Amino acid sequence: MLQTMTQTNRSEPLLPDSEVLRRALASVDPSDLLMTYAYLTHDRDLLERMAPHIRPLFGLEPTAIPDELVEELRSKAFIALTTAGATRGEMPSRELMQRIMSVGMGEQVDDEFVDLLFEQCGFVVPQARKSRVDRTMPPQGFKVLLVGAGLTGLAAGIKLKEAGYDYICVEKNADVAGTWLENVYPGVAVDTPSHFYSYSFHQKADWNHYFPRGEQVRQYLNGVADHYDLRRNIRFESVVTTMAFDEASGLWNVTIRDKNGHAEVVQANAVMVAHGRLNRWSLPDIPGIERFTGPVMHSAGWDRSVDLEGKRIAVIGTGASGAQIVPNVAPDAGKVTVFMRSRYWVMPNPKISGTVPEETKWALANIPGFQQWFRFGIYWNASDGYYQHVLRDPAWPDDAPSVSEVNEQLRQYGLSYMQQKLGHRPELLEKLTPDFPIFSKRMVLDAGWYDALLRDNVEVENDPIAEILPNGIRTRSGAVHEVDVIACATGFNIARMLGDVQVTGRDGRSLNEEWGDDDPRAYLGTTVPGYPNLFLVGGPNTGPNHGAGANLVAEAVINYIVECLDLMVARDAATMEPTEQAYRDWNDKIDDQLTRMIWSHPKANSYYNNSAGRVFLSNPFRLVDLWNWTRKPVEEHFLLGRAQN
Incomplete structure (x- = not known):
């Protein structure tokens, strides 16, 4: 179930006439303004007249909209925003939304992207799971243990809470924000644009820079923790040392050690590991x-x-x-x-290094729909648009x-x-x-x-x-x-995805031994046979290494995990794990696709690769593919079981 994010009221003007509105309309990018205007008014005429002049960002020809069309757009946008009844009260049809997207980017936006864009840009938000009448609520006493309170862990906590799951989060630091709390070196910043490096369901209009500084991200994540009241569920300055699955009860016994060295065993029905990739660092092994x-x-x-x-x-x-x-x-x-x-x-x-003009910040905060279309343009030009660059042409010399x-x-x-x-x-x-x-x-x-x-x-x-x-x-x-x-500035031990946590599954199996130091594998990057109800966020081969999208991947995988938990609850099952066949088929699919990717080039060797050369980190598919695959689990790919006692 989806809910429209932006609704308008036609009985009164959306905004009063003001000098700041006029300055904003005069300064913002015409393509962003056109998409917003067409979204609010459903005006196809101006959309189609401007379409021939808009080109893709990476096209051979630049966008060159005639001045008279730009002025007409600004005038009509001003009237639409300041005149009662000038805008439509409902979201455009899917077909018109797709056309607005295609015109705004100067290239076709295919149908397979539309649902992702609706969600990730904030045009619609999923209905909170616990408010769905057709859904089975988690039973009393069902508990999830979450590891990590960075960008990924906070999102997981929000979605678990919205779904009605009781959870506790274990965080090694004294506060939230993960890598953005820890990294305070001079110049620390994000190389993903600010207006995309944030949750789709909690966007921020007042970023000061187009690419956020580390401190700004930390402040954003602190604000998220406050807004959703997440700290009450977090055990700070504590670490998980061991996880052991108990087959008789179908529960995980998780050992948590606090800052004073006191150890406690907590039982959980499910465990979500969301402690991030840029988390495990050490000084380089250099003699002396x-x-x-x-x-x-x-x-x-x-x-x-x-x-x-x-x-x-x-x-x-x-x-x-x-x-x-x-x-x-x-x-x-x-x-x-x-x-x-x-x-x-x-x-x-x-x-x-650019700062966001005040006029743009005002438009993002005040013009209905503008923030969503601004974010859309960033996603389209910074993510799957780059996928073509990481595909190997079979006819190209090796x-x-x-x-x-x-x-x-x-x-x-x-x-x-x-x-x-x-x-x-x-x-x-x-x-x-x-x-x-x-x-x-x-x-x-x-x-x-x-x-x-x-x-x-x-x-x-x-x-x-x-x-x-x-x-x-x-x-x-x-x-x-x-x-x-x-x-x-020597990076992180990304391949050791479990960190120092010792994980024991069915029949005494050790995930640490199976993965070794640098060879992690999972089904859909999220679950592993023999380790029921253990879910990974940011697991093997989920890295969006062809473009921006770490936050998108986190949201998609968290959605998938909560859907898995819901499937267990609906089937009255105590355990859930992928079948060996599904696990093998997925990893065969990954390995096969990687042969077609840039990371298999003879001279491509980076932290994406393990010591044997296998690419363990990169997702060899598009973000839209991963998003679509994580809408809900394929039930026949899993074994659902009951506890023995």
Whole structure:
């Protein structure tokens, strides 16, 4: 059941005439305004007259709407918003909504996307499960244990609460927000646009930046926890150490240790693991690191009390975190030496450091429907639109540094950007130019990274580190770099998805042993045979590595898990686990599709891969595919059972 998110009242104007409204209409993007106007008025005439002038964001020709049409649009939008009865009181038909989407993006939006877009953009919201008259409510005493209170865990708590499930959440930190509570390094930010990196059901209109700073995300998630009163269900400064399934009772015995070392065993009917990927960090295994006499900090364990002014700073790592840290510490540092372990493709985005104009923030907060259409445009251009770049063309040479014509075009764009920024420094250009296809590793958005590397007090060292000395770093060539502070932007142990939690299933099976250090597998990335009622959020092969969408994936998988719980309750079952056949078929499907993806390219090797080269993280399908597959479980893919006692 769905409910329309935005309704209008035709008996009175939607907004009063004001100078701020006029400024907003004059400043917002015409395509966003056109979609909003057509949504409110159902005006097909202006929509179709503007359609020939709007082009896809990544098309060969830019959007060029004639000035007279733009002025007509702004005038009609003003009348619609300030005149009683000028707007329609109901949401447009599905067909018109799809047409508005297609015109606004300058390309066809296929029907398979529409339901996802309705939900993810906030045009409709699912009816709260516990208010559905045709649904069996969870029985008294049915308890879910949730691990993690970051972006994923908070969403899970909201949806469990809406469905009427009793749950407790275990969180190792003293507050919510997960990685956005922990990561406080200079320049910490998100490389997903602000207006999409948020819950579809709790959007935020007043982001200050187009790409949010870490502190802004932390504030957003704190606000979510307050709004939904989630903290009452969270045990802070506590960790789960073991989970053991009891076959007789059909329950999980979960050992929780608090900050004082006190251990308690809690029984739960189901367990949801939502402790995030960017959670398990450690300092790099470099000889001598323990002997260094100055501060050594990981990006996720940054000590803000360390004074960096005038210091000689070593930054180990050139991925997303390193590319944010260096521009923010270099201006005050005496010298920054960047130790490059890997090369990355770096792409420009004019909005990466841009602030959202006040007129746009006002429009997002006040013009009905504008926020939903603004979010739609971001999703369409930042997510599945990139999928074509990660598909390998079977006719494309295997030894080429790209995987298709469109991927090569983007590679050439990346090369031209590097030439533009670094062409006058050929030695630096040579050090930084990747030899692997663009999109086969996580890309870096340039928020001052290249400019920082061009500073007189910044040096890029690609000679591998041999050891760390008490006062510096020695590379393999024997060169010694004396430094005062070491900053490790060296990532996370993502492959060890269970962290330090020991998980024991049926017949004493150990999931830790079955997965080993880096080979996790699951059915639909969520459940594993032999481990009933154990659900993973952010599990194997669910990473949206072709574009933005971590929040979308989290919402989709959480929906699926709650649907699984509902199926158990409706069937009066105590346990639920996937069949071995469904598990094997799904993983065969994953492995087969991965052969067609960019991540199987001979030179594609990143944290997406395990030590054997298998891609364990990336979802090789589109986000819309995953969303559709997670609407509800296929009952015949599961074994439903009763407790033995």
